Amino acid sequence: IMSSTLTTTTLEAPLPASTLKGNDIIHNISRDRLMDLIHSISENQETPQPFYLLDLGTVERLMHSWKHSLPTTKPFYAVKCNPNPALLAALALLGANFDCASQAEIETILGLGVSPDRILYANPCKAVSHIKYAASVGVNLTTFDSKGEIEKIKQWHPKCALLLRIKIANDHTSWRPLGTKFGALSDEILPLLSEAHLSGLKVEGVSFHVGSKASDSAIYRDAIAAARDVFEAASKLGMPSMQVLNIGGGFKDNSLFSEIGKTVNEAIKDMEAAATAPLSVMAEPGRFFAETVFTLVTNVFGKRVRGDRREYWIENGIYGAFNPTAYDRSFMAFKPLLLSDHRSKEDEDSCGMLWPSTIFGPTCDAMDVVATDCKLPELQVNDLVVFYNMGAYTASAGTKFNGFDTLSTPTHLAYTRLS
Numbered sequence: 001i002m003s004s005t006l007t008t009t010t011l012e013a014p015l016p017a018s019t020l021k022g023n024d025i026i027h028n029i030s031r032d033r034l035m036d037l038i039h040s041i042s043e044n045q046e047t048p049q050p051f052y053l054l055d056l057g058t059v060e061r062l063m064h065s066w067k068h069s070l071p072t073t074k075p076f077y078a079v080k081c082n083p084n085p086a087l088l089a090a091l092a093l094l095g096a097n098f099d100c101a102s103q104a105e106i107e108t109i110l111g112l113g114v115s116p117d118r119i120l121y122a123n124p125c126k127a128v129s130h131i132k133y134a135a136s137v138g139v140n141l142t143t144f145d146s147k148g149e150i151e152k153i154k155q156w157h158p159k160c161a162l163l164l165r166i167k168i169a170n171d172h173t174s175w176r177p178l179g180t181k182f183g184a185l186s187d188e189i190l191p192l193l194s195e196a197h198l199s200g201l202k203v204e205g206v207s208f209h210v211g212s213k214a215s216d217s218a219i220y221r222d223a224i225a226a227a228r229d230v231f232e233a234a235s236k237l238g239m240p241s242m243q244v245l246n247i248g249g250g251f252k253d254n255s256l257f258s259e260i261g262k263t264v265n266e267a268i269k270d271m272e273a274a275a276t277a278p279l280s281v282m283a284e285p286g287r288f289f290a291e292t293v294f295t296l297v298t299n300v301f302g303k304r305v306r307g308d309r310r311e312y313w314i315e316n317g318i319y320g321a322f323n324p325t326a327y328d329r330s331f332m333a334f335k336p337l338l339l340s341d342h343r344s345k346e347d348e349d350s351c352g353m354l355w356p357s358t359i360f361g362p363t364c365d366a367m368d369v370v371a372t373d374c375k376l377p378e379l380q381v382n383d384l385v386v387f388y389n390m391g392a393y394t395a396s397a398g399t400k401f402n403g404f405d406t407l408s409t410p411t412h413l414a415y416t417r418l419s
């Protein structure tokens with residue numbers, strides 16, 4: 001095991017998955033052994049500090065699952081969700097493409113040796129400097145949803161093909177709808193298509209995002225139907241170049257995923273049957289590939305006892321990986337790991353007792369609370385708290401607030417095979 005990232009420079013040709021295996025990666029371990037692994041990593045630390053464990057075996061399994069459920073839909077991993085270099089390298093090796101939203105994200109992906117035609121610049125409103133950069137490195141596909149964006153792209157990157165991002169009415173079926181900020185409204189679609197066409201830009205297709213954590217597969221069916229209407233409208237305007245359908249993100253690694261797969265595949269089949277040209281289907285999954293593959297291990301560095309209550313401090317909080325807890329605690333799943341050599345006689349006696357407990361983050365903000373009203377066994381300073389499913393919009397949205405640098409938490413790599 002190494003606290004390292006994969007540094008792979010030539011990823012142009014897909015490399016065999018075995019390339020991921022090296023001395024720094026643990027092979028064929030079961031989920032149960034993760035805890036042993038965590039123990040051994042923490043025992044080898046000179047000073048206790050938090051770390052992530054990235055399970056590359058699960059990344060591989062998720063890619064199989066994607067290919068099984070959505071065989072004709074090319075995944076463009078949404079880098080914003082978690083730009084961990086080892087995750088990106090693994091996804092690149094497994095054949096994923098990438099959704100980048102900024103110059104820095106494009107630089108990161110190109111830096112892995114991924115070719116620019118595997119990148120979609122999926123941000124409907126871009127700064128001119130970023131557009132110029134995309135032009136200079138040959139990233140030639142982007143999204144748009146406004147007249148102003150057409151003008152910028154025409155001026156600074158006229159070779160760039162476009163996908164019209166449309167707004168999807170999804171207020172009830174997604175946990176975090178994106179339509180308030182993004183997507184052309186229905187009465188804006190025709191004017192935008194005409195404007196882009198008249199400007200000499202190539203509109204290649206339609207994109208949408210149903211919102212993060214979609215809870216109903218029908219939302220994809222309805223969104224694809226709306227996209228299909230746009231294809232028909234474009235054809236009436238004499239725009240023959242439409243062939244790309246981008247179904248965005250919103251997927252989770254759960255039982256709904258295969259149902260979404262069936263719904264999407266059926267809708268694509270219907271659309272293809274009615275189309276005059278072959279359809280190229282893509283998606284922008286973020287959470288699907290990142291959420292479950294990261295485990296965050298934190299060490300308790302402070303403790304206070306107030307009557308029955310136990311209060312603990314850990315070295316990551318709402319200004320770091322726990323920023324999603326500001327709007328959602330449903331992803332939180334954690335388990336304390338008691339290190340036996342710290343146990344006192346009283347602890348042993350109270351073994352099995354659970355105490356009402358709070359876990360604080362490290363900063364001086366009183367809002368920096370990771371978990372409240374949970375029942376935990378008696379923990380001691382240097383015990384560990386292991387948080388599962390910590391890969392989506394966690395580290396990527398972290399900060400250095402108050403001098404607590406949550407961005408440099410090291411990542412250890414594991415390779416687990418569950419089968």
Ligand code: PLP
Binds near residue numbers: 099
């Ligand atoms: N694509 C775009 C344009 C997004 O804004 C997002 C998330 O905000 C994603 C893809 C990834 O979404 P998810 O993580 O829900 O799959």
